[in-house]
Amino acid sequence: MASGAGVVLNSGHTMPIIGLGVWRMEKKLIRDLILSAIKIGYRHFDCAADYLNEAEVGDALAEAFETGLVRREELFITTKLWNSDHGHVLEACKDSLKKLRLDYLDLYLIHFPVATKHTGVGSTSSALDENGVLEIDITISLETTWHAMEELVGLGLVRSIGISNYDIFLTRDCLAYAKIKPSVNQIETHPYFQRDSLVKFCQKHGVSVTAHTPLGGSTANAELFGSVSSLDDPAIKGLAEKYKRTPAQFVLRWGIQRDIVVIPKSSKLERLQENFEVFDFEISEEDMEEMKTLDRKYRTNQPAKFWGIDLYA
Numbered sequence: 144m145a146s147g148a149g150v151v152l153n154s155g156h157t158m159p160i161i162g163l164g165v166w167r168m169e170k171k172l173i174r175d176l177i178l179s180a181i182k183i184g185y186r187h188f189d190c191a192a193d194y195l196n197e198a199e200v201g202d203a204l205a206e207a208f209e210t211g212l213v214r215r216e217e218l219f220i221t222t223k224l225w226n227s228d229h230g231h232v233l234e235a236c237k238d239s240l241k242k243l244r245l246d247y248l249d250l251y252l253i254h255f256p257v258a259t260k261h262t263g264v265g266s267t268s269s270a271l272d273e274n275g276v277l278e279i280d281i282t283i284s285l286e287t288t289w290h291a292m293e294e295l296v297g298l299g300l301v302r303s304i305g306i307s308n309y310d311i312f313l314t315r316d317c318l319a320y321a322k323i324k325p326s327v328n329q330i331e332t333h334p335y336f337q338r339d340s341l342v343k344f345c346q347k348h349g350v351s352v353t354a355h356t357p358l359g360g361s362t363a364n365a366e367l368f369g370s371v372s373s374l375d376d377p378a379i380k381g382l383a384e385k386y387k388r389t390p391a392q393f394v395l396r397w398g399i400q401r402d403i404v405v406i407p408k409s410s411k412l413e414r415l416q417e418n419f420e421v422f423d424f425e426i427s428e429e430d431m432e433e434m435k436t437l438d439r440k441y442r443t444n445q446p447a448k449f450w451g452i453d454l455y456a
């Protein structure tokens with residue numbers, strides 16, 4: 144598999160199989176990280192209005208285009224509609240495009256299958272009620288939001304549209320009402336949370352899967368959610384050693400061999416390089432089988448921490 148490898152989406156567009164996620168990337172580091180990533184060979188960046196750094200990503204991208212480092216059409220840029228903007232899809236998309244300094248997005252995702260109280264376009268708030276519970280808006284259906292996403296394609300603002308954090312029930316429903324099928328479902332998946340049923344269901348119906356949290360969130364999720372990362376798993380360390388790779392490289396390669404797009408985040412230059420060096424080795428079928436035994440059905444990203452409600456319960 145060449146480093147330029149990509150997944151052909153049901154929209155006909157190709158999505159590079161590895162991308163750089165920018166959640167929790169400090170604003171002041173973004174310019175160097177994005178420009179370095181492009182030099183390394185990254186052509187895919189995963190953003191979101193809620194990461195509050197679209198403007199910094201946009202400045203870095205503009206510099207990359209102006210200096211001739213890369214052309215716009217060589218990059219694949221994803222961003223996401225925040226929960227509080229489900230009733231304002233067009234304005235939210237335009238707001239993201241403005242911040243990212245782009246004419247079009249390669250992929251626009253519904254970040255979570257839940258509409259929440261609107262507090263102004265782009266404010267990406269998660270308003271809580273007097274009990275500290277997320278103010279969920281029960282007047283906007285996901286179907287309504289999806290049809291608004293479809294209109295963005297017609298307007299030429301977005302090339303592909305997709306969903307994120309949808310389970311099988313919600314994905315099935317979306318496929319039933321969609322005039323334009325979702326190209327992607329971006330979900331948490333890593334060795335401790337393999338979700339084979341959901342992955343296979345999506346792929347069977349032409350919905351490509353992107354793994355968010357592909358490294359299990361490593362130390363970042365350990366600090367934020369108190370979770371445990373599979374990068375420290377002795378079995379994974381052993382398998383990585385067998386292939387003379389780091390655990391992160393092994394885990395990313397494992398994801399790619401499941402035909403899943405991976406979007407690891409790192410704020411360390413040497414790790415940007417490390418995480419991209421996953422195209423010159425192949426994990427054997429036996430070891431892919433062995434990996435199945437490590438699943439713990441264990442989510443490491445728990446938004447309930449901020450929302451006072453467990454939407455996955």
Ligand SMILES: NC(=O)c1ccc[n+]([C@@H]2O[C@H](COP(=O)([O-])OP(=O)(O)OC[C@H]3O[C@@H](n4cnc5c(N)ncnc54)[C@H](OP(=O)(O)O)[C@@H]3O)[C@@H](O)[C@H]2O)c1
Pocket residue numbers: 163164165166167189190254307308329330354355356357358359360361362363364374389391392406407408409410411414417418444
């Ligand atoms: N759709 C959604 O709801 C959703 C949710 C979560 C994430 N995402 C997307 O998915 C992307 C990735 O998820 P994530 O950042 O939460 O988790 P992740 O990529 O699984 O893990 C990031 C953590 O791993 C560390 N790391 C990176 N490379 C490493 C390596 N080679 N060896 C050891 N540790 C390494 C990073 O630390 P350093 O930075 O210090 O290297 C950071 O602590 C996000 O940036 C975002 O774009 C989407």
